[in-house]
Amino acid sequence: MPILPVEAYTSQEWFDKEQEIIFGNSWQYAGLMEDIQDPGDYITVQCGHQNIVIVKGRDQKLRAFHNLCRHRGTQLLRAVGKKQKALTCPYHDWTYNLSGELISVPEKEKEFPDLELDKICLHKASVDIWRGMLWVHPKPNAEPITEWFKGCREQMGPHDPTRLIEYPDSSYEKVINANWKIVAENFMDVYHLAHLHSNTLQMYDHANAKFGFIGDHYMFWEPHVPKYKDNLDQLMPFKRIKEMTDEYLGAFVPWLFPNFGLSETESSWSTFHAIPLGPDKTKVVVRTKLEPMTNWEYQKQSMKSYNSWHGIMGSDTKYGNQDPDDPMATGDFMAEDVYACEQQQKSLKNPLFNVTMTAKYGESTIRTFQGIIKKWMEQ
Amino acid sequence: MFHKLKISNLRQPIADATTVTFDVPNRLYDAFNYYPGQHLIIKFQVNGKEARRSYSLNSSPFRDEPLEITVKKVKGGLVSNYVNGQLKIGDELEVMVPQGRFYADIKKEEYKTYYLFAAGSGITPILSILKSVLYEAVESRIHLLYGNTHQDSIIFKEELDALEQAFPNRLQVVHTLSNPKVWSTWEQWKGRKGRIDEAAVEWFINQHPPIAQTTSYFICGPGAMNTGIRKALMGLDVPRELIHIEQFGGTKADDNHTIDSVDNASLEVHINGQTHSLKIPKGKTILQVMKDANTQAPYSCESGVCGTCACTLVSGTVEMKSNMALEDKDLKKGLILSCQSLATSESIVIRF
Ligand SMILES: Cc1cc2nc3c(=O)[nH]c(=O)nc-3n(C[C@H](O)[C@H](O)[C@H](O)COP(=O)(O)OP(=O)(O)OC[C@H]3O[C@@H](n4cnc5c(N)ncnc54)[C@H](O)[C@@H]3O)c2cc1C
Ligand code: FES
Ligand code: FES
Ligand SMILES: [Fe+2]
Numbered sequence: 001m002p003i004l005p006v007e008a009y010t011s012q013e014w015f016d017k018e019q020e021i022i023f024g025n026s027w028q029y030a031g032l033m034e035d036i037q038d039p040g041d042y043i044t045v046q047c048g049h050q051n052i053v054i055v056k057g058r059d060q061k062l063r064a065f066h067n068l069c070r071h072r073g074t075q076l077l078r079a080v081g082k083k084q085k086a087l088t089c090p091y092h093d094w095t096y097n098l099s100g101e102l103i104s105v106p107e108k109e110k111e112f113p114d115l116e117l118d119k120i121c122l123h124k125a126s127v128d129i130w131r132g133m134l135w136v137h138p139k140p141n142a143e144p145i146t147e148w149f150k151g152c153r154e155q156m157g158p159h160d161p162t163r164l165i166e167y168p169d170s171s172y173e174k175v176i177n178a179n180w181k182i183v184a185e186n187f188m189d190v191y192h193l194a195h196l197h198s199n200t201l202q203m204y205d206h207a208n209a210k211f212g213f214i215g216d217h218y219m220f221w222e223p224h225v226p227k228y229k230d231n232l233d234q235l236m237p238f239k240r241i242k243e244m245t246d247e248y249l250g251a252f253v254p255w256l257f258p259n260f261g262l263s264e265t266e267s268s269w270s271t272f273h274a275i276p277l278g279p280d281k282t283k284v285v286v287r288t289k290l291e292p293m294t295n296w297e298y299q300k301q302s303m304k305s306y307n308s309w310h311g312i313m314g315s316d317t318k319y320g321n322q323d324p325d326d327p328m329a330t331g332d333f334m335a336e337d338v339y340a341c342e343q344q345q346k347s348l349k350n351p352l353f354n355v356t357m358t359a360k361y362g363e364s365t366i367r368t369f370q371g372i373i374k375k376w377m378e379q
Numbered sequence: 380m381f382h383k384l385k386i387s388n389l390r391q392p393i394a395d396a397t398t399v400t401f402d403v404p405n406r407l408y409d410a411f412n413y414y415p416g417q418h419l420i421i422k423f424q425v426n427g428k429e430a431r432r433s434y435s436l437n438s439s440p441f442r443d444e445p446l447e448i449t450v451k452k453v454k455g456g457l458v459s460n461y462v463n464g465q466l467k468i469g470d471e472l473e474v475m476v477p478q479g480r481f482y483a484d485i486k487k488e489e490y491k492t493y494y495l496f497a498a499g500s501g502i503t504p505i506l507s508i509l510k511s512v513l514y515e516a517v518e519s520r521i522h523l524l525y526g527n528t529h530q531d532s533i534i535f536k537e538e539l540d541a542l543e544q545a546f547p548n549r550l551q552v553v554h555t556l557s558n559p560k561v562w563s564t565w566e567q568w569k570g571r572k573g574r575i576d577e578a579a580v581e582w583f584i585n586q587h588p589p590i591a592q593t594t595s596y597f598i599c600g601p602g603a604m605n606t607g608i609r610k611a612l613m614g615l616d617v618p619r620e621l622i623h624i625e626q627f628g629g630t631k632a633d634d635n636h637t638i639d640s641v642d643n644a645s646l647e648v649h650i651n652g653q654t655h656s657l658k659i660p661k662g663k664t665i666l667q668v669m670k671d672a673n674t675q676a677p678y679s680c681e682s683g684v685c686g687t688c689a690c691t692l693v694s695g696t697v698e699m700k701s702n703m704a705l706e707d708k709d710l711k712k713g714l715i716l717s718c719q720s721l722a723t724s725e726s727i728v729i730r731f
Contacts, residue, residue, distance in 0.1 A: 033590075059615040060588035099616050128490070128592045144593075146490040146518055162590075 002355050003370035009179040010348055015279040016049075022258050022376050023048025023138075027148045029260040029273050030054060030127070030134040032166065032287065036062065040084040040098060044077055046275065047138045052125045053077050054136060055087070057098045064127035064136050065100045070120050087122075096122055132161035133271070149256070155219040157252035157264030158243040161289055164269055170288035176338050178345035180259055180276040181373065183284065186341050187253075187261045187272070188218050188369055191362025196340055200333035202313060203228035203235070204251060211365060216257035216372045218365060223250040224266075227312060234308040238267035238301055239291040257372065267291065267301075280345055286334070381422055381473035382407055387445065389468055392534045396451040396500070397463045398437070401474065403446055413440050413477030414484065415511035416504040416597065416625070419448060420679040420687070422473035425461045432458045433680050435504035435599070435625065436477060437535070441485070441515040449534060451500035475679070480686060480704070481625040483508045483597065491519040492589035494596045496608050498526040498575060501600030502534050504625055508597055513546050522587040523552045526575040526604070529560045530568060551587060555579060575604055580611035599625040605703075619707075626684045626703035638698045644722035648674060649693075649730040659722045665697070665729065666718040676717065677731065683719040690717050695727030 007014050030045040030052075042055035044067055051067040053076065069076045069089040076089050076096075086103065088095045095104040100122035105112055126142035128135050131153075135145050142148075176183060186192070193206040202225070209222035228235055229249060244266045252264040261272035270288040277283055293301075347353050358367060384407075388400035403411045418435040434448035450462040481504060483493070493512055497505040502525060512519050527533045533554065543550050555575060559568035573579060596617060598608045605624045612622055642661035646668060647654065659668050666688050669676040678688040686704030691713050697720035705714050717729065 056588075057616050059594075059612070059617045060584055061594060062592050097616070099618075129590050144488070144490050146488065 002358075003367060003374055004181075006348055006353070008373070009182060009345065010279050012279055015179075015276070017377065018373075019048035019276070021379070022373070023276070024050065025137075025139065026258055027126075027128075027135045027137045027142065027145055028258070029256070029271070030136045032271070032289075033129050033132050033134055033162065034166075035134065038083055040082070042077060042081045042084065042087075043134075044079060045136055047125075047136055050125075050138045051075065052136050052138060053087075053122075054127050054134060055084070055098055062127045062129070062134070063098070063100060064125035065122035066125055066138070068123060069094055070102060070122060071105075076122070100124065131156075149217065151214045152217050152219065152254070152256070155214060155221075155252075156254055156262070157269070158245075158248050159241055159264050159269045160243055161269055163292070164241070164289035165292045167288050167290050170270075170286075172284075172286040172334070174284050174338065175277065176282050176284055176341055177280055178282055178341040179280055180274045180282040181369075182341050182344055183274045183282050184255060184259065184261075185366045185369060186337050186344075187255050187274075188220070188365040189363060190220070190365060191359040192340070193222075196336050197333045200336060213365075213368055213372075218255040218257075218369065220253045220255075221250055222253075231308065231312050232266065235305055235312060236267040236301070237305045239293045239297055240267055241265075241269065241291045255369075284338075381475055382410070383471045384446075384474045386466065386468055386470050386472065389466065392449065392538075393532060395463070395532065396449055396534050397466070398447055398449040399462065399466065401446040401448075401472075410476050411446060414482035415439055415441070415507040416482035416623075417477040417479040418481075418504065418625075418685075419446075419477055420475040420685070421448075423458050423461060425457055430458050431679055431681075433479075433685055435479075435507070437503040437506045439507050439510035439514065441511045449500070449503050451534065478685075478687070479625070481597075481599070481623055483511065483595065483623075485511050485516050485519075487515055487517075489516050489519055489593070490591045491516065491593045491595060492591045493519065493521045494584070494587075494594060495521060495523040496525075496575060496580070496596070496598040496600070497523065498600030498604050499528075499532070500534065501625070501627060503599075505597060505599050506535055506538070509550070510542070513542060513550060518591070520549045520590060521551070522583070523550070524555065524575060524579065524583045525552060526555045526557065526579075526600070528558050529556055531560070553583060553586075575600075575608060577607060577611040577614070580608055581615060584612075584615060594621060596622045597625075598622065599627070601627040624703070638700065638721050638723070640698070640721035640723055641725055644695075644724065645726045646722070647726075647728040649728075650674060650676070650690075651731070659727070662721065664700075664718055665715075665720045665722070665727075669717065678718055681718045683716050686716065688717040689714050690729045690731045691715075693728040693730050695722070696724040697721060697727065698723050 028047050031043060035043055036054060036056050039056050039058045042053050045052050052064055053067045054062055054064050056062055067076050071092055071094045074089055074091040076087060086095050086097055093106050097103045102117045102120040105115060124140040126137040126140060128145040130145045130149060190209055190211060193201055204222045205225045206222060209220060211220040249266055255261045259274045263270040268288055268290055270286055273285045275283040384401040384403060386399055387402040390398050392398055413436060418433045420431060420433050423430045434450060436446060437449050438444045438447040450459050452463045453459045495505045495509060509521055509523060512521055539552050543552050553571060555571040555573055556568060557574045559572060596612055598605050605626055609622050609624060613619060640661055644659045646657040646659050648669060655674050657668050657672050666676055666678055679685050683701040684703045692715045697715055699716055699719040701719055702716055704716060
């Protein structure tokens with residue numbers, strides 16, 4: 001029997017509660033560290049119901065604040081900004097410095113004679129950088145990020161993302177008509193890899209995958225199939241990532257609680273951020289970083305991979321269907337997953353919907369994940 | 380309380396400095412445990428006279444290494460020249476257990492970025508902190524800005540180079556020389572030039588943005604550099620409570636400001652469960668009065684840097700000639716340095 005009720009995936013009430021309890025109390029991915037370059041640069045992130053600003057100070061340190069003016073609560077900043085000297089609220093121009101302290105109020109003597117500016121500061125949140133990524137927590141004194149991810153680093157890829165370069169054409173953003181947990185469960189579903197993706201992820205030896213949970217975080221690694229491994233130089237789509245020495249070869253695909261996945265392969269490093277928008281809507285943002293390489297190296301490797309693929313791996317789309325609009329025929333595993341997630345969400349409304357059984361090994365991960373959600377919601 | 384410690388080794392990291400290794404007997408092991416950054420107060424007998432000086436430990440308590448201090452020659456300096464020349468292996472010195480508020484409380488699990496600033500002999504406690512962080516707090520990182528006069532005055536250059544090689548992702552050292560020698564060594568100085576002034580601090584911070592966002596700043600050196608660095612950091616919005624300073628002395632008191640002290644003020648001292656009633660002649664510090672009267676006053680540096688002589692001002696007012704030991708929050712609690720305090724009211728009560 002499923003651990004979570006159907007409402008967990010469909011009801012607004014459950015969604016709101018989840019936002020408050022889970023997303024209001026956990027570290028969440030907020031971007032790559034290079035997204036905030038210079039003092040005065042900022043980005044805003046949604047953490048559950050709370051919008052949070054991350055700004056870089058003149059001491060080069062990041063500070064996180066709730067995006068809420070202390071005057072009358074107006075949203076202080078929009079989206080992203082560069083090289084601000086101070087943060088000014090659009091409504092009545094109350095102005096805060098980069099440390100979040102109130103520094104000026106228009107017509108202060110007349111309108112607020114008793115207000116003590118230095119007593120007022122934006123509400124603080126927590127921010128840190130871990131493995132080249134920005135992380136925020138809505139609470140001011142969150143547990144250290146290293147504590148939150150304790151034990152995870154060793155089970156993840158050896159990649160040093162700070163060294164890798166984001167490949168500009170790689171970013172992908174899509175609103176999926178499914179609950180964020182369906183997206184997460186799909187990500188952790190080991191059973192589907194050999195089936196849904198039989199022609200898109202066939203370079204991996206799914207039967208020898210190693211996976212499990214560390215705390216609330218899901219860890220996954222699977223080796224290459226010998227055919228792929230033996231012809232790696234020919235087949236890998238991009239330049240080999242330096243840290244991915246032979247002992248690590250394969251793919252690390254962890255899911256960091258609550259809503260963030262990574263795909264760390266021999267030649268690419270991708271982030272997968274599933275942002276809950278509503279009970280049946282999730283925005284997925286994927287960004288990819290590669291080993292630094294020249295344009296020429298890039299072209300050469302992708303041509304080599306493309307030209308060798310068919311001969312070595314063989315490739316037919318699953319249903320022999322050549323319709324380019326059919327998600328099951330694109331040769332793109334993401335499209336396959338999106339299709340499966342949306343179909344699953346739709347079925348939740350069907351009165352006949354039920355789950356006969358979940359797989360003993362390959363879907364144990366989903367049961368564990370649901371158990372974790374349950375634990376959070378009941379605490 | 381002083382303990383006799385034997386000197387087990389002496390070596391010269393540079394021509395003008397001597398590293399002294401102490402042999403700590405087993406029974407004193409616990410007593411001589413320390414936090415990286417702390418110093419020893421040592422009683423020397425130079426030309427038949429007693430002289431006390433403070434020296435920071437450059438060894439790390441997190442490594443299996445013996446207690447070590449490094450003393451740099453000061454022109455005309457009594458003790459530093461005695462150590463650099465007359466002290467011998469096998470000699471015994473009287474040493475107080477490690478102390479001082481300038482230290483890093485390093486936790487194995489912490490995830491922090493350390494910004495360290497040292498000039499000249501000020502490298503000693505900084506080296507202790509640096510080694511401790513590298514070996515104990517394996518997630519934390521360090522950026523060190525280290526100022527010296529020229530190539531041949533850089534204490535621990537080789538050791539720092541080796542550590543930088545061993546921990547390429549966790550330690551970055553930037554040297555800056557105020558007066559590099561052109562032909563001193565086989566190669567010309569290609570590093571940064573100049574003192575650690577405000578511009579250098581700003582440049583340094585901008586060049587080394589932190590990864591771990593919990594930061595600490597440690598500054599140590601002689602002279603006025605320390606306060607200059609603090610000012611520069613605070614100018615960049617670094618919160619004051621994250622900045623730790625050790626002052627080795629070498630600052631001249633501000634000559635333009637004379638303190639108008641009261642003559643013959645009465646002093647009531649509560650110490651060790653006893654009460655003493657004394658008089659303070661004009662211009663004398665509270666500590667001097669107590670020493671003259673043979674009250675057991677704790678002190679060591681007598682120059683306002685170590686904080687050993689701190690006590691609570693219960694009533695009355697004083698003005699301190701200099702204060703590099705107490706922070707604002709200490710002052711708010713009513714702490715004063717007896718070695719620096721002149722009476723500015725008729726009646727004073729203090730408690731140790
Ligand atoms: C907490 C603390 C830790 C210290 N740690 C070290 C250390 O690790 N290594 C080290 O070499 N010293 C250190 N010192 C300085 C040391 O205690 C002595 O002050 C120094 O060795 C000079 O003593 P002296 O007897 O040779 O000079 P003195 O005879 O006392 O003084 C001679 C002249 O030199 C000036 N002077 C004193 N100290 C300095 C200085 N540091 N730099 C420049 N001029 C000075 C004096 O103002 C005076 O004019 C530390 C001081 C403190 C308070
Ligand atoms: S609500 Fe922000 S200034 Fe009034
Ligand atoms: S004795 Fe050192 S501060 Fe007074
Ligand atoms: Fe999938």
